[in-house]
Amino acid sequence: MNNRLIVANAGNDTLTLVDLKNKYEIENIFLNNICRNRERVNIFSINRPCIGPHHIIKGSNDSIIYTANSYDNSVFKIDINKKTVIDTVYVGSCPKHLELLNGCIFVTNTDSNSVSVIDEKEFILLENIPVGEKPHDIKINNSENLIYVANSSGYSLSLIYLDSNKIDEIRLKFNPFHIIINKDKVYILCPQSNGTMQSIIQILDIKDNILLTELRVEGVILDMVVIEDTDILYTTNAFDGFLYKINIEKKNILEKYYLGGMPNCMLYNGDDLLFISDALKNCVTVFDYKKGKIIKNISVGLEPNGLILV
Numbered sequence: 203m204n205n206r207l208i209v210a211n212a213g214n215d216t217l218t219l220v221d222l223k224n225k226y227e228i229e230n231i232f233l234n235n236i237c238r239n240r241e242r243v244n245i246f247s248i249n250r251p252c253i254g255p256h257h258i259i260k261g262s263n264d265s266i267i268y269t270a271n272s273y274d275n276s277v278f279k280i281d282i283n284k285k286t287v288i289d290t291v292y293v294g295s296c297p298k299h300l301e302l303l304n305g306c307i308f309v310t311n312t313d314s315n316s317v318s319v320i321d322e323k324e325f326i327l328l329e330n331i332p333v334g335e336k337p338h339d340i341k342i343n344n345s346e347n348l349i350y351v352a353n354s355s356g357y358s359l360s361l362i363y364l365d366s367n368k369i370d371e372i373r374l375k376f377n378p379f380h381i382i383i384n385k386d387k388v389y390i391l392c393p394q395s396n397g398t399m400q401s402i403i404q405i406l407d408i409k410d411n412i413l414l415t416e417l418r419v420e421g422v423i424l425d426m427v428v429i430e431d432t433d434i435l436y437t438t439n440a441f442d443g444f445l446y447k448i449n450i451e452k453k454n455i456l457e458k459y460y461l462g463g464m465p466n467c468m469l470y471n472g473d474d475l476l477f478i479s480d481a482l483k484n485c486v487t488v489f490d491y492k493k494g495k496i497i498k499n500i501s502v503g504l505e506p507n508g509l510i511l512v
Contacts, residue, residue, distance in 0.1 A: 204511035207469075207477060208282065209486055210255035210269055211503025217255065217269075218502035219282075220486070222511075226500050233269075233278070237287040257508040259300045259307075262322060267510065270297040270309055277309055277318075279325055282512065289325045293318035299340045301349070303364070308349060310337040317351060317362065333360035334371065341381045343408065350388065352378035359390070372411055376402045383408065384428045389435070393423050399441070405450070417453050419446065427470040429491070436491065438465035438478060445478065445489065459494060461487055469509040479506035 207220040215234060221227045233253050254273030261268060265283045275297060279289040294311025297318070301308045306328070307320040315335055319328045334353025337360070341350045351360040354377055361370040376392035383389075386409065392402040401423035405414045421441035428435050434456075435448045443465065447457040464482035471477070475497070476489040484504050488497040 204471070206512050207486070208258060208267065208510050208512060209479065209502045209506045210258045210508035211484075211506050212254045212256050212272065213251055213484075213504025215251045215253040215255065216503040217258075217280075218486075218500075218506070220500055220502075226488070226498055228500060228502065230503055231285055233271075233287065236280075236285055237278075237290075251504075255508065256297070257299045258510045259302055260510055260512060261302065262305075264512070267512065268300055268302075268307060269508070270300050272296050272298060272312075275311075277307065277320060291318075291320050291325055291327055293320070293327065294330060298338050301340050301342050303342050303344070303349070304347075308340055308342075310340045310351060312336050312338060312354070315353075317349070317360075331362060331369070333362075333369070334358045339378075339380045341383050343383055350381050350383065352381050352390065354379050372406075374404065376404070380425055382426060382428055384430070387414065389426065389428060391423060391426050391437075401437075403435070403437075415450070415453070417448065417450070419448070419455070424466040425468045427468050427476065429470070430472070436468065436470075436476060438468055440464045440466060440481075445476075447491070457494060459489070459496075461489075461496070467507050467509055469511065471511060477509050477511075479509060481505050481507070 205223045209218040217231045219229045253271045255269040256272045257270040267280050269278045277291045278287045294314030294316045296313040297309045299310045309318040316330045333351045334356030336355035337351045338354040339352040347364045349362040359372040378390045380391040388406040390404040401419050403417040421439040423437045424440050426437045433450045437446045443462045445459040463480040465478050467479045469477040474492045478487045486500045
């Protein structure tokens with residue numbers, strides 16, 4: 203049972219722990235204050251963050267999480283129960299997203315055009331794999347032992363085949379930002395494509411990488427979730443502050459829910475709730491998508507991005 207939501211706040215180098223079972227009580231953890239073997243920095247004495255936690259994933263051990271720190275060029279290994287950074291690996295420049303597979307952590311380095319590979323057990327850097335321009339998101343096709351990388355300025359996806367060490371590329375008409383792998387499909391989000399105010403969601407067949415359909419949505423779509431076993435897609439629109447409910451097959455917007463602010467990252471709990479971070483209001487919105495209403499707005503740190511349930 204996932205009883206806690208953890209939020210990575212890039213704007214003030216904190217993690218916010220939200221107790222989902224106890225009236226959404228929160229605790230903010232300042233990463234500089236829980237680092238071992240690291241000079242502590244008084245976060246209130248500087249004008250900008252120096253770590254920039256952007257994305258979080260759970261480790262193989264239930265008490266361990268990993269953060270990609272965009273300003274520090276590092277990945278932290280954190281014991282979330284003890285609230286301690288127990289180790290650090292330095293990777294490429296501006297790490298953004300993480301994935302874990304077969305004992306290895308894969309990290310996109312946006313300003314190095316590479317993916318770093320970290321041995322989870324030893325927590326050491328194994329290699330850096332060159333990919334396309336400005337890699338942002340990364341997702342894993344477990345059945346094929348295959349990694350997809352969204353090259354956000356390269357009009358492409360890089361495909362890393364772990365069994366053969368082969369790297370392939372899928373050329374796209376638009377620059378990809380986020381990826382979802384859902385059963386037999388790959389969903390590719392391309393916000394503000396080609397200088398327009400229109401975002402594109404391309405859907406590929408996972409077997410042969412053929413384009414199945416393409417959705418066009420006005421505005422700046424920053425993230426998306428697919429509700430399992432349905433044709434329903436939810437997206438956040440940073441331009442107008444709405445959450446969109448979209449029918450994938452019919453390519454039409456079914457509902458629009460006003461959230462306000464600048465909604466960006468989304469997390470689906472697998473049941474009835476969406477958690478949506480807001481980089482303008484510095485909060486996380488808890489949204490019951492079955493009832494179509496906001497349950498709670500939770501104040502967190504500055505510029506919340508990554509979200510996980512533990």
